[in-house]
Amino acid sequence: MTDPFNLDESDLPAARAAGPRPGGIAARAQAAMAGAPRYVEALNPEQRAAVEALDGPVLVLAGAGTGKTRVLTTRIAHIIATGRARAHEILAVTFTNKAAREMKERIGALAGPVAEGMPWLGTFHSIGTKILRLHAELVGLKSGFTILDTDDQIRLIKQVLQAENVDDKRWPARQLAILIDGWKNRGLEPARVPAGEAEAFANGKGRALYDFYQRRLKQLNAVDFGDLLLEGLRLLRDNPDVLAEYQRRFRYILVDEYQDTNTVQYLWLRLLAQAAGDGPRNICCVGDDDQAIYGWRGADVDNILRFEKDFPGAFVVRLERNYRSTGHILAAAAHLIAHNEGRLGKTLFTDGDDGEMPAVQGVWDSEEEARVVGEDIEQGQRRGESLEEMAILVRASFQMREFEERFITLGLPYRVIGGPRFYERAEIRDALAYLRCVAQPADDLAFERIVNTPKRGLGEAALQTLHDHARRMEAPLMRTARLIVETEELKPKQRQALRALMDDFDRWSALIDSKPHNELAEMVLEESGYVDMWQKDRSADAAGRLENLKELVRSMEEFPDLGAFLEHISLVMDAENAEGEERVSIMTLHAAKGLEFDTVYLPGWEEGLFPHQRALDEQGRSGLEEERRLAYVGVTRARKRAKIFFATNRRIRGLWQTTIPSRFLDELPADHVEVVEQASASYGGYGASRFNALDSFGSSYDTPGWRRAQTRGPAGAASAAGAYAERGGYSRGAQGASSPARRGPATIEGELVAKSASASAYAAGTRVFHLKFGNGSVVSVEGNKLTVEFDKAGRKMVLDSFVEKAG
DNA sequence: CGGAGCGGGATTTTT
DNA sequence: TCCCGCTCCG
Numbered sequence A: 001m002t003d004p005f006n007l008d009e010s011d012l013p014a015a016r017a018a019g020p021r022p023g024g025i026a027a028r029a030q031a032a033m034a035g036a037p038r039y040v041e042a043l044n045p046e047q048r049a050a051v052e053a054l055d056g057p058v059l060v061l062a063g064a065g066t067g068k069t070r071v072l073t074t075r076i077a078h079i080i081a082t083g084r085a086r087a088h089e090i091l092a093v094t095f096t097n098k099a100a101r102e103m104k105e106r107i108g109a110l111a112g113p114v115a116e117g118m119p120w121l122g123t124f125h126s127i128g129t130k131i132l133r134l135h136a137e138l139v140g141l142k143s144g145f146t147i148l149d150t151d152d153q154i155r156l157i158k159q160v161l162q163a164e165n166v167d168d169k170r171w172p173a174r175q176l177a178i179l180i181d182g183w184k185n186r187g188l189e190p191a192r193v194p195a196g197e198a199e200a201f202a203n204g205k206g207r208a209l210y211d212f213y214q215r216r217l218k219q220l221n222a223v224d225f226g227d228l229l230l231e232g233l234r235l236l237r238d239n240p241d242v243l244a245e246y247q248r249r250f251r252y253i254l255v256d257e258y259q260d261t262n263t264v265q266y267l268w269l270r271l272l273a274q275a276a277g278d279g280p281r282n283i284c285c286v287g288d289d290d291q292a293i294y295g296w297r298g299a300d301v302d303n304i305l306r307f308e309k310d311f312p313g314a315f316v317v318r319l320e321r322n323y324r325s326t327g328h329i330l331a332a333a334a335h336l337i338a339h340n341e342g343r344l345g346k347t348l349f350t351d352g353d354d355g356e357m358p359a360v361q362g363v364w365d366s367e368e369e370a371r372v373v374g375e376d377i378e379q380g381q382r383r384g385e386s387l388e389e390m391a392i393l394v395r396a397s398f399q400m401r402e403f404e405e406r407f408i409t410l411g412l413p414y415r416v417i418g419g420p421r422f423y424e425r426a427e428i429r430d431a432l433a434y435l436r437c438v439a440q441p442a443d444d445l446a447f448e449r450i451v452n453t454p455k456r457g458l459g460e461a462a463l464q465t466l467h468d469h470a471r472r473m474e475a476p477l478m479r480t481a482r483l484i485v486e487t488e489e490l491k492p493k494q495r496q497a498l499r500a501l502m503d504d505f506d507r508w509s510a511l512i513d514s515k516p517h518n519e520l521a522e523m524v525l526e527e528s529g530y531v532d533m534w535q536k537d538r539s540a541d542a543a544g545r546l547e548n549l550k551e552l553v554r555s556m557e558e559f560p561d562l563g564a565f566l567e568h569i570s571l572v573m574d575a576e577n578a579e580g581e582e583r584v585s586i587m588t589l590h591a592a593k594g595l596e597f598d599t600v601y602l603p604g605w606e607e608g609l610f611p612h613q614r615a616l617d618e619q620g621r622s623g624l625e626e627e628r629r630l631a632y633v634g635v636t637r638a639r640k641r642a643k644i645f646f647a648t649n650r651r652i653r654g655l656w657q658t659t660i661p662s663r664f665l666d667e668l669p670a671d672h673v674e675v676v677e678q679a680s681a682s683y684g685g686y687g688a689s690r691f692n693a694l695d696s697f698g699s700s701y702d703t704p705g706w707r708r709a710q711t712r713g714p715a716g717a718a719s720a721a722g723a724y725a726e727r728g729g730y731s732r733g734a735q736g737a738s739s740p741a742r743r744g745p746a747t748i749e750g751e752l753v754a755k756s757a758s759a760s761a762y763a764a765g766t767r768v769f770h771l772k773f774g775n776g777s778v779v780s781v782e783g784n785k786l787t788v789e790f791d792k793a794g795r796k797m798v799l800d801s802f803v804e805k806a807g
Numbered sequence B: 001c002g003g004a005g006c007g008g009g010a011t012t013t014t015t
Numbered sequence C: 001t002c003c004c005g006c007t008c009c010g
Helices: A009-018 A025-033 A045-052 A068-081 A097-111 A113-117 A124-134 A150-163 A173-185 A195-200 A206-219 A225-238 A240-249 A263-273 A327-337 A366-382 A397-410 A426-439 A444-450 A460-473 A477-484 A492-510 A517-527 A530-536 A542-558 A562-571 A613-635 A688-702 A704-712 A714-726 A751-758
Strands: A058-062 A090-094 A121-123 A252-255 A282-287 A315-319 A359-365 A390-394 A414-416 A584-588 A597-602 A638-652 A655-658 A674-676 A767-770 A774-782 A785-790 A794-799 A803-805
Touching: A045 A068, A045 A315, A058 A068, A068 A090, A068 A097, A068 A252, A068 A282, A090 A097, A090 A124, A097 A121, A121 A124, A124 A225, A124 A263, A150 A173, A150 A206, A150 A444, A173 A206, A173 A225, A173 A263, A195 A206, A225 A240, A225 A263, A240 A263, A252 A263, A327 A613, A327 A638, A359 A366, A366 A390, A366 A397, A366 A597, A366 A638, A390 A397, A397 A414, A397 A584, A426 A444, A426 A492, A426 A517, A426 A530, A426 A542, A426 A562, A444 A477, A460 A477, A477 A492, A492 A517, A517 A530, A517 A542, A517 A562, A530 A542, A597 A613, A613 A638, A767 A785
Parallel strands: A058 A282, A058 A315, A090 A121, A090 A252, A252 A282, A359 A638, A359 A674, A390 A584, A390 A597, A414 A584, A597 A638
Antiparallel strands: A638 A655, A767 A774, A767 A803, A774 A785, A785 A794
């Protein structure tokens, strides 16, 4: 008999023949007969209620460590098992690719290979892309549109600013990019941006620039990240038939981390979840208002606070039974977060032990802070604890360096989560730009990026010439380049370099269907001289970059073709480390959300740093509350031990500042927190820290770090350096493996040449004007190429499309 | 084109 | 204080 988890559209007729109709009475009776399935029995009563409430809107308020993902995945399995919907009728959205991947894996583990049949499980952006591609023409795009990343976006905005004669010193492109992003996050198209805001940029030009930028995107058949959602929203809003189709299709909607949704995401969800005449929609949002920490990038906690108003009659479940932390840790976290107003209110509890009290310790400065943490880690090691189970969670990334330096000294292996992200690394961006040029010859931004990387002598001037002509011809740069190398627009050296490059691209593009895409990528990187460039580079990180490139090529194997890979890469950005030896993790509090460790170190609890001054200045009370939630997230990451530190002196922007302890410290419950006295009494004393340093140095002959150094000799140090270099390594994800193959629209090279050849309107003797060479007389015509005797520049061969009749 | 020298800015970060 | 990006100059 057909496995109910394996159903998908193609199975449909067979399934109908072989078993009860999904969702039919027989199927439901069958499910009821079997009693509650095992996966449901393993849940606690609240979790079970959340899983089994299958009619109407459900809000699951899931506190930290209460089994949120478990509920989400079990609910999906349950929906399918009971025949309420099939895998492809469930929309499940997450924020990160990592979360989506994890969910797929866990559903797979729970219910067999059903995850493969869940085409609508993914991030907001990947699902937005998918829908947008299917109906691109309805919003003025072609299905093969490219997705610009932040860097491309800024470059494009810069061009817009230049075209509109806006001084980009006074009004930086970056700033406009932030504004536009913000507007898109709030679901605002150019016309709907509030006048006051639109006018604030570039003396009232804000709206026009936004509008112009959108038009440029359309011309390039491109979208930015914000568009994936905003255009997706517009699509559904303006096309009721399309909307109805998706409303019918998605019998169940599940949303992870609902507290992090921004306005567009909210509007998009609300549209899809709207009652379509046949009863309440089955939307289930899971989240924790106490862990909303992304307000600064457009997330709106109010979305979750408002849920019951948006979806009247919603069933609300609170998950408060915590399976992660000890009693003291939960008590400390609860007392802290209780200082926030406007929460839905939850109190975590555990059946477990009280455990150790969270510790608060003052230190002299950040150096001592790092030293004390380092010693504590080594002590933990001596007790047999794993480095994998320890993490240092900082407010701001500049705090990391001190710890890294200390750990290198100690030879303590560590990893930094979320350093410069993999896809943002220059070498990866360059490599991807090459591949984009091969797959999408009209991708001007990609071409611009690599045209002179490695150096080919095609600098700013050459690029400008190319740009001028591309604009005149309204053609992509690469197509223009092919024409321009036939003429004398460029200096011979540059012309030759450009021709060589174009020949390369022709060769590579020709192989796109015949050569495996990872081999093609390897070939491109080799033959373009790009690999060579890094091999010749003697800087410290060149080796790492080559490693990254290899990893990139390796990761391509998982995708059916180049198009699918590029699509995936434009959506993915998450960084993890390869396995190897055990390491302590260092990361920001933001990056720590969703993770847990036995021991968590929380340094830098000082006014101005945490809560961060800027959050207070810019967001006032709501900023403070978000900082407090961040503190709550930090404390609740700990299973057994939370150790909080504050320094009396900290160097901020090169200036030493005396700091005062964070207000959050006083918001912790006194009877659940231990205040650590320092044995050496160095705290607060001038020079005492030096004494302490000697003291700890003296005792360090017995530390694991010292022993490591003894047993491994220089290798120990090398490994620490390796850990340093590895900062922010990554792992590849298989998330896009199922995305259908696609590629930009095929371009027929040379079509332009043929067209203009027949249209040559210049006879010998015609007076013409050329952008670069000025006025001249046509000497002879050969197809679309003209030989012109220029008054100033002499005799040159140019393309006819580059000149116009002199007036 | 590439290097030196200068000025401004410096949380958090995913897609 | 340090780092990045831009400008200017060789």
